[in-house]
Amino acid sequence: MYTPAAEEIAVAFGLGEPVGELVRVRRGDADTWRLETVGGSYFVKGFVGFDRRRVAVGMGFEGRVREAGVDVPEPIAPIDPLLGWVARIGARPVRVYRWVEGVGERDVSVWLGRTMARVHQVQPVGQVGLPEWWRAAVHPAATWEGWFARAEEGGAAWAGLRADSVPHILAVTERITELCDVAPDIVTTHGDFKPHNLVMSASGPVLVDWDSVRTDSAALEAGRAAYIFGDGEAEQTNRILDAYVAAGGELGWTGPDLFLSVARHHIQVLAEQIRVSLGEATAIGWMGDRAAREAAIADLLRELPAKLEALSGLARDRLGDGVGDGSGLGFGAE
Template sequence: MEAVARAFDLGAVLDHVPVPGGASHLVWRLRTTRGTWAVKRLNRSHEQWWVDAYLVSASIQLDAWSRGLPMPRPVRPPVESAPLLADVDGRSWLAHEWHDPVPPSPVPAWAGTTLAALHALPAGGTPNRRPHPVDEWLTWLDEAPGPLTDAVRAHLPDIAEAVALVEACDTTALTPVRTHGDVKPDNVLHTASGPLLVDWDGAAEDHAEWEVTRSALAFADLTDRAAFTTVVEAYESAGGRRPPADASSFAGLLLVCLGGAAWMLWRALGHRPVTPAERAAAGPHSLRLLADLRTALASLPEWTTWLR
């Protein structure tokens, strides 16, 4: 932690404690002679695609901060390998000001207005994420027969249905935005001065309609129609475009489940350089995402009525 504090010019370390809850990255509360900070050790890849995606996310985060979005102040290290990122002993770190949390309260309306503010950021390029075709999934599974791939194989009908739905979407009718990408209750820090949006690592180009429905479902815990409606109506009242009442509005959620399950499957099969513990955890994580995909496909007819 002393090296991390030096990298961000945070002052001398007084103490540090781990912050529970992070599934993807480890976070500590770091207290120094210059204040209290949240420091995050990124679980990153060193492949070029990760670096490219990170540069986009950092640009969006800095733009959002400059425009007054409700978020903690990010700390820029004096010597940057990339914006906001500091490399310490072969690891990559981020830091932002610490805010003491208070007990959470429901904030669906806040989520809707915050999404509208995010979607007012200057747009970049057109999002171009596409799902992996079923043939690619079959190749991965055929290369490594075993209990995990047998379990994944049972989800192939769901994967095929979801891929077809995503590919059938007319994305030219959707609204491209540069945005946080993961606005959900877990990423809202409740403070005495109000809610703050944290965990900007996945900020990227997206379609506004897809993010609105993903976030609305997250704040509705998939089943609370009133909370879902509150998010969407607050978004619309703040100037956002209401997503159309058809299955295409939920294609972004299907794409997230498909992409996440594929990524975790690669890690579980040894296609990515990860630790033994990370590899062991990746298989169950992939199956959880595929279970979420099955739930989403079954729920699409009902969710579509919520947008009418």
């Protein structure tokens, strides 16, 4: 993969004379570097894969969010654009932002809730029903039973956890299937509200990395993000959600399904790991070696009932035991 020189980037984006070489920040889905020039400090992103349509959608939404006053990094326009804020340098599509200097951790609960609400208000989709990517976590009972049967035949240690876990998996699957047709609040959104995509600057938090823009249920994304940033702890999670509601976000329709996106993630990760274990799919980097994968499957199966009950408990604490019209079943197995 071609790595552009500091001088090439500086010329392509009109940044002034470089005062040093590129300093690598991260290698992964994109290569990123820090560049210092006489004009300032910059964050440089070199795309590894370049889906033109996806990048265009993401940049368009990023621009609208920026106009709406959301705290995002300042993009630098190239002199000769390939697409929007992207230039081609050699064979490499590249973006540049003004560098955001991190200053340490602070409580971002109120900021996060308010920012999610703002983002969700920028581009409502105006349709009912969860987007198609939610269905990646949905597999019928016969598929799960077949996976466990094959695992047992192959002597996998985790196969014996079937009876305690499959009913809970199917309960989550049922809730996702039902909401796929009725979720009322689909919006275009950042798509990856996680701590590593938030930089605490001297002037406050900044939401970075707009490469995962997608559609989602506003309330279900808010529930998942609040759970992640709140580390599953009720008080912190509720502070984020209180700020979300105060800024105009709506949660009430979810009832006990408020944290369904967290549950969906658990069973999707589990299904991906099981398929690799059984030879149906190829392992990807975060899964580790075979021993690590087998241990991860066993741990998640063992912990799943308690994890799902904790999510249901958080929703009950947030919304009250008698919330809703009885249509939400929570995640527990009957």
